[in-house]
Amino acid sequence: MVKIEPFAVEQWMDTYETTPGVLNIAETCAASLSIADLAALAVPTVINGTTIIPPADPLSALATTRLTYGAIRGSSTLRQQVAALFDTGKDESVPTLPADNVVITQGAIAANYLLFYTLLGPGDHAICVYPTYQQLYDVPKSLGAEVSLWMLKKENQYVPDVTELNGLVQPNTKMIIINNPNNPTGAPIPRSVLEDIVRFAQQRGIIIVSDEVYLPLAHGGTLAPNPDEGESGIFAEVRESSPQPPAPPPSILTLGYDKVIATGSMSKAFALAGLRLGWVASRDPAIIKAILAARDYTTISVSQLDDGIARYALSDSVCESLLRRNIELARRNIRHLARFVGKWENKARVRCAWVPPTAGTTAFIQFSTVGDDGTVTPVNDAEFCLDVLKATQVMMVPGSRCFGQGNHFQGYVRIGYANETAVLVEALSKLDRYLENNIA
Known part of the structure; x- marks a missing residue:
């Protein structure tokens, strides 16, 4: 057991x-x-000179869908939409992520479990930021891997100290696990620190796993503009000489290293936890191939209804609003x-x-x-x-x-x-x- x-x-x-x-x-x-709330956010969009009017109700487009298993990896449209999320902050030299490098799962929790189940076992070692969502270090332990916790410190604004990796890494270290932005602290990992983590891992051939379920919600905190006040509002006047909010962190997939994996979902940042829909994405086709082989033993596909509503939410008509x-x-x-x-x-x-x-x-x-x-x-x-x-x-x-x-x-x-x-x-x-x- x-x-x-x-x-x-x-x-x-x-x-x-x-x-x-x-x-x-x-x-x-x-x-x-x-x-109904989701449908109310939809706006017409223009694609190649053609105005696209979104359906008044996302369920209406699914009314005639035969409820077969559906696409095993997730529909091609949804995988393309998820892949497009990783274009934000991407270096020009980094190619666009192919849709074939995305696998749709039952939430990010299933994505995380699937990749750990596929890639870690007895004899492996992983390094995981701490505190974080318990799944990220206890599932690897349950699979027989050794896990070293990478303590986040208040005095460092809960940003990982990359110099500490030298004392944590072992000859059998296979994976570094981060959570960006972090749960529970709400601290994002700045781009410069992510680049240092990538450089450290790339020199040793270590896989990086980044749980990014909160990533689209880089809001800047109290340094960001107040949505309840206009440009001439009191807050805007006060912050003329105040610090600027930190730049949103990029996804780990945008930094040009192939042996990286990002997971995400429609739950946290997209406010649609009831869909139970997430994804795992990697630039390494071999990692995706291994994950798909393991997935055959866990689940066939996500619900076609969940896939369809997620497509609607990530469409050009809805996602931005x-x-x-x-x-x-x-x-x-x-x-x-x-x-x-x-x-x-x-x-x-x-x-x-x-x-x-x-x-x-x-x-x-x-x-x-x-x-x-x-x-x-x-x-x-x-x-x-x-x-x-x-x-x-x-x-x-x-x-x-x-x-x-x-x-x-x-x-x-x-x-x-x-x-x-x-x-x-x-x-x-x-x-x-x-x-x-x-x-x-």
Whole structure:
């Protein structure tokens, strides 16, 4: 029997997200859309001089589709659309990714599992950033590989320190695993650091796996323009001399090294988690061939309905407005969260500390209490989250329980801030009152 650790964050979500009346700011997807919401985002487009009017309802185009298994790799149109996502930020010398180098899967979680199942086993070694989604290091362990954790540090803005790879790499290192932008910290990996990781791996023939489920949501955080204010708004005036938001990181597939793999999905940045549709893509045809051979033992194809709706969402008529909606939501909501953290950064009895995220949908915030002698002690994050849930119905994820194996990131909680603005505002208001009444 395969020995694998309990998946802490998924078990936490499964246990508590159905709490009656829950205000779920543990959720990591941009606020979910209905089919009708998606259709409302569609706009006519002009292709080769012809105006294309999108269907009023994406399901209407699927009404006559015979529900066979469908294309094993995913429809050719969807694979072309996914491949096109990797053109952004690509060097001119790097060729366009062929659609044949994309495989459609049941979400990014299936994509990650499939590539680990295919490429890692006993005798292999992998290096994985930490903290991150537990699947990225515990599935390789369950397959018999040895995994070294590459610790991300607050003082380095949770950006990986490439110099540390020299102390982590082993003769049998087969894979470096990154998560860009990072879950739970919301920190993107800058292009210069990605280039250093690629250079390190390329010199040793090591595969790089990049989980990029949050990548399209590089929103710039509080340094980015406020979607609620025009160019002449107060925020725009203030930031004339302020730092500019960091440039969005490119996909690992844009940097010219063949032995790289990127995974993504329609769930987080595209707000369509209910489709259960993701992908795995690589510039190395041999890697794709091996993944396809292993896939035959796991699943035949994704649902034709999911494939069809994903095609609609990634079409020229919808994709740009869909991502704009989600980026504006993240920009708006991160300001609410920043105001909350700012209030509690220097309180007498309770403190909040964070690195403000500039991408993705999650923030990693440490809550601590301050003693009479000035000693700062992180809260017991699991007990804190449960007590807040019981008292206020506000749901968060405990950092040490779900991202630190019980040993690291004491006092941290993960908050998902890209949900409906009204939900986030109400949750933060209740959390604020909880701190005032119970700790401060």
